[in-house]
Amino acid sequence: MRDLIKSALAITWKDLYAEWRTKQVFSTMLIFSGLVIVTFSFAFDPTNNTIRAVIPGMIWVITIFAGILGLNRSFISEQYNDSLHGLIVSPIDPSSIYFGKFLSNFIIVLFVQMITIPLLFILFDYKMNGNILLFLLVLFLGSAGFICVGTFLAALSANSRSSEMLLPIILFPVISPIVIAAVQSTRILLIDVEEIESLFSWISLMAGYDLLFFVFCFFLFEFIMEV
Amino acid sequence: MIKTVTLNKTIAEKTILNDINITVNQGETIGILGPNGAGKSTILKIIGGLMKPSFGHVMIDNIPVKENNLEIKKKIGFLAHNSYLYEHLSPVENLTFFGKLYQVNQLEYKVKELIREVGLQFFMNEPVRSFSRGMIQRLAIVRAIVHDPSILILDEPHTGLDQQASRILNELILKKKEQKTTILMVTHDLAQAIETCDRFILMKKGVIIDDFVLENKNVHQLKEIYLRQVG
């Protein structure tokens, strides 16, 4: 188990370092998020007061659409020079590839959220007055569930030549529960604070989803890694 | 020691390997020769753990490869046709990364020494993306031996290399041979094969058609046998 985490961290570090060198995925995700925000401002009148109601949805639309860009790259980039095969022949558990990739994708998405969500609040003139810590917890759990399944299915769809088209199609239906839970709990925190008691059940749903799918993906991953 | 027991592989109803039984002793250097589509690379991939056989199994040091997977993988160095290297990382970073996965001791020192050995010390911190094919292949081979494997698997290592790079590669292989490393090599290049290998296995259409030892380094003799058997 210690070896597994060690090699997973080596993979995470390698991915993040390569990303730090090129900043390709990160910058693409940021620019894309910015464009989505601009599109939202056309779609929903930013001066209207009802805009508050759609902000929770916007947060997750941005996260998921930008996240898919990164997920698509995460295994395609391993195909250049067949480096994924290099990982398969090395003495590591296939699950550590999953774990390492999960962590690097997760960290990148969290960084993107750290920039885009404040930007969204500023541009739509939204004053946050809910519980910040709970809000961060919701962001954390929601993104974790999304990336957990996303990383797994990105590895699956990387086997196809048209993986960029395949990934969204297979990912969205599977993550629909986490999307519902994340949007609902964000809505409760940002807008309908009076429903705060039901927040707990949403958070536990997300935590349960994260745990269940992490375990399943973790153990099923070796079937995806066969050549 | 490697032993393959009735290895069979079919992909999409097509037989790639048909009852392959090879026994390789410690320290042997083997060249696997044959025309395209003979299943040469597939044998290497199965031994290296990249592919699962449809039937049969591989024994390494008397242990079936299925169990104890990680310990066996640590003994194998695998150089495929593709380099497995990461474009955006430098040689040092690439080797350090793979060294970590193989849990190599004194990694930092070792990485530098290996890079020096293949003459890349001036490009140690350049990203691999800017390298020529020859430089990449040099780095690819040290990637395969960063953990001092006792079994070295080479899949067409000479393809696309110039004279000098081929020479460095052969020197490295011969050095490994002296250290009693078992070497399995698939190649089309008979001249390069005879430089380094002692035993030859000829394959055609997924079966072994000849298996002989040739230590006199006579290319013509090898060519004659190859043409007679494979045609």
Place this chain on the structure above:
Amino acid sequence: MHRSLIWILIILMSVALYLVFIWSPIEKVMGNVQKIFYFHVGSAWVAFLAFGVVFVYSILFLMKRKRSYDMIAGISAEIGVLFTAIVLTTGPIWGRSAWNTWWTWEPRLTTTFILFFLYLAYIFIRRMDGAWEKKARLAAVFGIISFIDVPIVFMAIRWWNSKLHPIVFGDAPNQSGGGIEGEMLVTLLFCLGVITLLYIVLLQKGIYIERTKLAVENVKKNIQEKLMK
């Protein structure tokens, strides 16, 4: 065996139609439209059954790697998607008269909708390029993941829904056996049985077609090899 099943199916299907349209009483509130619900419920049941079969055979495939397991899973998914589509069309037709709207984001309907997309995704994975072993393996993995997703989807949607709307549609007549008349129940159970038989026949047919396809492909390949020699 297959042929006789088809004959039995045709006879039973006619009996089912008789039961549905002539024998069973007409529902007082909704009238004739209510009859669609025998097929609606039957299709929903078969869809779930089909996806359960996909799940079981996906696990079996990953363990045994037999091509026939993969085939059964794939065909079952196709039949499941077909019946989900029937559920999604009959549902609104009935809903139009029961709830006076074509579509509501009601938990069962929404879950079925997502189910439809889940298994459409499964079929997309099967249509990937490459050797069948690879596609079968990946599809099997997805078949497992999507099946365990279904209850969570249902739960999430139900929570989401109960928060937004107070319970309007509380007990639609298809949920509990309690409010249903005896003759209707008999008809319903009979329909369930017949549609399950239809599923079995379709599955057999699908396997037969798939095997024929493979045989044709093999013959083609052999001819190709002979001609190229």
